[in-house]
Amino acid sequence: MTPTAVPSTVHDGEQDLDLTSSAIDHKLAENGQSNGTSTTNVQELDASKLTYTFTEKPGDVPPLGVDSIDGVTVCTDHMITAAWSAKSGWKTPELKPYGPISLMPTASVLHYATECFEGLKAYRGYDGKLRLFRPNCNAERLLMSATRISLPGFSSGEVEKLILALMAVDGPKWLPRDRPGSFLYLRPTVIGTQAQLGVQAPSEALLYIIATFMPVLHSPAGGMKLHTSPDDMVRAWVGGFGYAKVGANYGPSLLATKEARARGFGQILWLYGNEGYCTEAGASNFFVVWKTKEGKTEIVTAPIDDRLILNGVTRRSLLQIARERLEGEIDVVERKYTIQEVMDANAEGRLLESFAAGTAFFVCPVSLIHHRGQDIQIPMGKAGDGGPYSLKIKGWLQDIMYGNVDHPWGVVVQEEQ
Structure with a gap:
């Protein structure tokens, strides 16, 4: 049998490196x-x-x-x-x-x-x-x-x-x-x-x-409390399948999640690598809002270009709507960032709010992160139900979902009578 020829535009070495993608x-x-x-x-x-x-x-x-x-x-x-x-x-x-x-x-x-x-x-x-x-x-x-x-x-x-x-x-x-x-x-x-x-x-x-049917999960009393992942467990890894929504992503994470809940926490904040990069909160995308040392306000979340995390529909929607409606007021940033950066921002009074986002939890405020014996207390706004930016973005998306505004993202079902 004659082997299939490799296209001339692809070098053998390159093909070896990106076989899966x-x-x-x-x-x-x-x-x-x-x-x-x-x-x-x-x-x-x-x-x-x-x-x-x-x-x-x-x-x-x-x-x-x-x-x-x-x-x-x-x-x-x-x-x-x-x-x-x-x-x-x-x-x-x-x-x-x-x-x-x-x-x-x-x-x-x-x-x-x-x-x-x-x-x-x-x-x-x-x-x-x-x-x-x-x-x-x-x-x-x-x-x-x-x-x-x-x-x-x-x-x-x-x-x-x-x-x-x-x-x-x-x-x-x-x-x-x-x-x-x-x-x-x-x-x-x-x-x-x-x-x-x-x-x-x-x-x-x-x-x-x-x-x-599913319970409403986006408004837990006092906000969501997260426990960072243990050193001996990761949910996803570069080169794996964290970016795909497959069942194999979820079962292995349940043991740590059950233990975290037994300690009074709602979900695991999954860290990656020796650097402790923040990736996902449970099965949701994770966000922080902080002031940079230069005084700029940022919404920061992990990137998707390394195929480590899931490209959530809620994630991409809130990033897009924030960029459109908060332009000039806040920078929307997708980059790698560590739990140490979050702790430093908290210690310096620069950490403004945090939230998780996904279909199940929608936009859910995070009030606390427990990391290696230390509690990071996160502001929850004057009413205690979330920070101003997360509530604003949440409201914009809800308006689309429930028909308070007409928007191409809201697809109307032609119901049988």
Whole structure:
């Protein structure tokens, strides 16, 4: 067999150094951003072919504030599934009653962590409309995560259409118009289902989308308290997969998180390297607001160019809106910074506020960081519910999500009547 030639524009040494990132880029170019058409007999994911089978046993909408019953997350009546095989491509997607899925004990996902997912919310606006917040970003990231762990590609636009289709059916009942300001949590997931042991890319997979209830997490009494990560544990590392939303990022972090909560802290502030770089708070992006020694006010967060952390949709949105609306007032900075810098700013009276940001925790103020026996007390504003910049940015994003303002990021769902 004649080996595939290396393109003349790529030097052998360069290819050796960026093997993983090159493979991801090539796969995305091949199958991720297509328009849904195919020149072969392998079928593309096609939301226009979605079939509907409605439940005969509809569930009850829980009271406000109830998100689980007997430890089981409350889900809506329906889910969407689409199976894939390397031989024939994507099968017809189905909207059907929510319920168990069938897997063989040798399924790839159960042994080799071939699983990725997304998290986004549907919001019942104060204007009565149902919205999603930038669902295209979640669909695109799902594709990137799937590609990173050798799961099948798809058009991200088709996944977005399927998310909208599920909300069009279940949204009217489970987010009724008499509950403005409420939300559902959506979980699109892709898993490897091939029933064969062996470390290999699965030749069968399943995409499914569910909608669930989730508690409000962004306003803990007294603010979120963080405990820095121990020296013998890291959540993600350069060259790994911290930038992809895969299940393997989360399970190994639970031990330290459980211990931190037993000590009275809400999440782990994950530090990286001997320098102690600040990366993420739990599974959320982490931010500080401080004055530089030169007197400039900055919002600072870790960068994404080294692929160490997740490029959160909330993260990119708040950075963009801060740059647009706070220009000239505050500098928005993405760079590596250490826990020692945070401690120095605190000791010198330059630390103004801190917050975590993500879909689950939204924009959540941080009131304390415990690091190696020392407590860093962080201002929480006059009302004690967060600093002025975090509250301002949080309000701007909420206005978009709940329809107080019209904005392209708020995608209106055309609900079934």
